[in-house]
Each structure stands twice: as structure tokens, then as C-alpha cells.
Amino acid sequence: MQKICGSVLEVMKNTPVVELSRLTKGLKGSIFAKMEFLSPGLSKKDRVALNVITEAEKNGTLKPGQTVVELTSGNMGTGLAIACAVKGYPFVAVMSRGNSEERARMMSALGAEVVLVEQVAGSERGKVSGDDLKLVEIAAKKIVKERNAFRADQFNHQGNFNTHYLYTAQELIAQTDGKIDAFCDFAGTGGSFAGTARALKEYNPEIKCYLLEPEDCAVLSGRKLINSSHQIQGGGYSMTELKFINRKDIDGFLQVSDDEAIQTARDLAGKEGLFCGFSSGANVAGALQLLRGEMEGKNIAVILCDSGLKYLSTALWQNA
Ligand SMILES: Cc1ncc(COP(=O)(O)O)c(C=O)c1O
Incomplete structure (x- = not known):
């Protein structure tokens, strides 16, 4: 058992992997799900936030006591709020008002200054589009300039x-004894898809990696944009290029509808006892598509990105 930790930052790693054998009943193959929602900030972004701060401290781009600013859908901001609280940096989270309120409240509770940016005219709460994100980016840039701040820039x-x-993928390999045939992941910044896919392929080039997008804005796959507004918070921003993604690591694209992501998140809760958010539902829905199709009989790895607690006010848990 782990001894007493010096701070909460020491437990932003080594999340368990669980096999979803209730959801795959009747299908051939397995889904291995990494429980990133168990991290202290309840998402996979904790470890990213901590690593960005640690790297910036090491290379001198973040100075002692300097303000940290980040554009966030809430999860990176929560990880940064925790890291900054422990390490003593003021932190400003800049977020679209379209993201769930729970996230803003959690970041405030953790000592962050939360700046909420109005959505573009006609946008709906709970549906954050690429255009909404552009407004958040403008606001974040302004604050960085005004406060001479460090931008975490996810x-x-x-x-x-x-x-x-370095970490998520290596843990997945060790926890599954390398028995992974495929990995699928919903992209926001594309950081988790890109970093995990690259490491998995270096471990075993036969592992197939699938990038997952909302069905109406699957623009990375080259499909036409039908509607940039969707409910899968944390990604699917209709950007045609993402800096971290090397197209050589993409073996295929998957599309998931809002309803499919929601239903699968509800099944994860009701059948597996895993209380997660929309994008976790999307990732598992993608893995189920693979097991019903080209990856029948194989082992699929996915990430359970964040906790269902972050969405209590949203359609995900209404009439669930
Ligand atoms: C809930 C959730 N799912 C998925 C993602 C997308 O992850 P990535 O930015 O690594 O592509 C994010 C990113 O913030 C997120 O918060």
C-alpha cells in the first residue's frame, strides 16, 4: 500500500484498468477501460496539468509566484487549480459558459479565479462549438497579456x-500485459489520442488506433461539417488539424452520436457501476462499434475521461 503522500499531486497517476465484461456480454472480445475519473480532480487532465506545470518550472518558462492562465472546458482547469493551489501559483481558468456549471464551481472551490465567456449568439448551453472556443481563446490571450501570465496552452x-x-500509455501496457489490439479515443486537443497512440504503436506496431469524433462534426476524418453543436463536452471542436496528431498513427475514424454517448454513459453507470461523463460514454460506444465490426474478438483499450459528477445538471443524468 502507498505510504503517506506529501501532497495530493502524488496520486495523479496509476489509475486502475477495469474490464467491461457486463457491457460486452454476448460480444466476442474485451474492453479495458482506464479509470482516469478516479484522479483527485476527477479527470484524465490532472496528470496533464501537473506535467505541464512541472515541465514549465524545470525549463524556466514558469517563474515562482507567476499567474497561470488556461482556456479549459473545465477538466484541465481543475487539474491546474489543484496543482497551482498546492504549488502556490495564482490560477485563472477561462471557460465557455456553455460548459457545465459543476466544473466552474469546482475550480472556484479549489482557489481558481473563473472567467466565464459568453457563447456566440444562438449557441445552446451544454453544447460548446469551435466558434464558442474561439471567443474563449481571445479572452484567455487578453488575460495572459494583462497579467504577464504563464499560459498552460493545452x-x-x-x-x-x-x-x-510517457505515463497513460505505459500504465495501460503494463496493466494489460500488453494485450491490446486497438485503442479508440475522442479528441479535444488530441493530446491523449496522440500520446497514447504513439506509445502503443512503438510498443507494438500492430495495435490499431481509432480517432473518435461527434457524428455531425467528424471533420478530422474529412467528412463535411453538418452541425458543430453537440453534447460531448471536452472535445469535438470541428478543427481540421490538431497539433499533436500524426496522421500516420490513425488507423481509422469512428463517429458517435450524442444519444449513443449518453446511452453508453448510462449503461456504464447502471451495468458496470462506473459513473462517468459524456466522452467516456463516447469512447466506450466507439469500442463497442469496433467489437461489433472490424475488431470482433479483439481487446480494445479506452480511457474513462471524467466523472459523472461533473454533469449532474446536464441532460446526461436527467431522466436517466
Ligand atoms: C471530458 C473530456 N473528454 C475528452 C477530452 C479530450 O481530451 P484531449 O484534449 O486529450 O483530446 C477532454 C479534454 O479536456 C475532456 O475534458
Whole structure:
């Protein structure tokens, strides 16, 4: 058993992997799900936030006491809020008002200053589009300039990719004894897909990696944008390129609808006892598509990105 930790930052790693044998009943093959929602900030972004801060401290781009700023859908911001609280940096989270309120409250509770940015005219709460995100980016840039702050910059900071390449993927390989045939992941910044896929392929080039997108804005796969508004919070921003993603590591694309992500998240809770958010539902829905199709009989690895607690106010758990 782990001895007393010096701080909560020491437990932002080594999340368990669980086999989803109730959800795969009647299908050939397995889904191995990494329980990132068990991290202290209840998401896979904790370890990214900590790694970005640690790398910036080491290379001198973050100075003692300097303000940290980040554009966030809530999870990176929560990880940063925790890391900054423990390490003593002021932190400003800049987030679209379209993201769930739970996330803003949690970041405030952790000592962050939360700046909420209004969505573009006509946008719906709970559906954050790429255009909404552009407004958040403008606001974040302004605050960085005004406060001479360090920008954690999850869409560009190499620490995002490195975290999944060095840690998430290596843990997955060790926990499954390397018995992974495929990996599928819903992309926001693309950091977790890119870092994990690269490391898995270096371990075994036969592992197939699938990038997952909302069905109406599957633009990375080259499909036409039908509607940029969807409910799978944390990604699917209709960007045609993501800095970290090397197309050579993509073996295929999957599309998941809002309803499929929601139903699968509800099944994860009701059948597996795993209380997670929309994107975890999307990742597992993608893995189920693979087991019903080209990956029948194989072992699929996925990430359970964040906790269902972050969505109590959303459609995910209404009438669930
Ligand atoms: C809940 C959730 N799912 C998925 C993602 C996408 O992860 P990535 O940015 O590594 O592509 C995020 C990113 O913030 C997220 O918060």
C-alpha cells in the first residue's frame, strides 16, 4: 500500500484498468477501460496539468509566484487549480459558459479565479462549438497579456502529449500485459489520442488506433461539417488539424452520436457501476462499434475521461 503522500499531486497517476465484461456480454472480445475519473480532480487532465506545470518550472518558462492562465472546458482547469493551489501559483481558468456549471464551481472551490465567456449568439448551453472556443481563446490571450501570465496552452504545450506518451500509455501496457489490439479515443486537443497512440504503436506496431469524433462534426476524418453543436463536452471542436496528431498513427475514424454517448454513459453507470461523463460514454460506444465490426474478438483499450459528477445538471443524468 502507498505510504503517506506529501501532497495530493502524488496520486495523479496509476489509475486502475477495469474490464467491461457486463457491457460486452454476448460480444466476442474485451474492453479495458482506464479509470482516469478516479484522479483527485476527477479527470484524465490532472496528470496533464501537473506535467505541464512541472515541465514549465524545470525549463524556466514558469517563474515562482507567476499567474497561470488556461482556456479549459473545465477538466484541465481543475487539474491546474489543484496543482497551482498546492504549488502556490495564482490560477485563472477561462471557460465557455456553455460548459457545465459543476466544473466552474469546482475550480472556484479549489482557489481558481473563473472567467466565464459568453457563447456566440444562438449557441445552446451544454453544447460548446469551435466558434464558442474561439471567443474563449481571445479572452484567455487578453488575460495572459494583462497579467504577464504563464499560459498552460493545452492545445500546443508538448507536456500534454508527453503525459500520455510517457505515463497513460505505459500504465495501460503494463496493466494489460500488453494485450491490446486497438485503442479508440475522442479528441479535444488530441493530446491523449496522440500520446497514447504513439506509445502503443512503438510498443507494438500492430495495435490499431481509432480517432473518435461527434457524428455531425467528424471533420478530422474529412467528412463535411453538418452541425458543430453537440453534447460531448471536452472535445469535438470541428478543427481540421490538431497539433499533436500524426496522421500516420490513425488507423481509422469512428463517429458517435450524442444519444449513443449518453446511452453508453448510462449503461456504464447502471451495468458496470462506473459513473462517468459524456466522452467516456463516447469512447466506450466507439469500442463497442469496433467489437461489433472490424475488431470482433479483439481487446480494445479506452480511457474513462471524467466523472459523472461533473454533469449532474446536464441532460446526461436527467431522466436517466
Ligand atoms: C471530458 C473530456 N473528454 C475528452 C477530452 C479530450 O481530451 P484531449 O484534449 O486529450 O483530446 C477532454 C479534454 O479536456 C475532456 O475534458
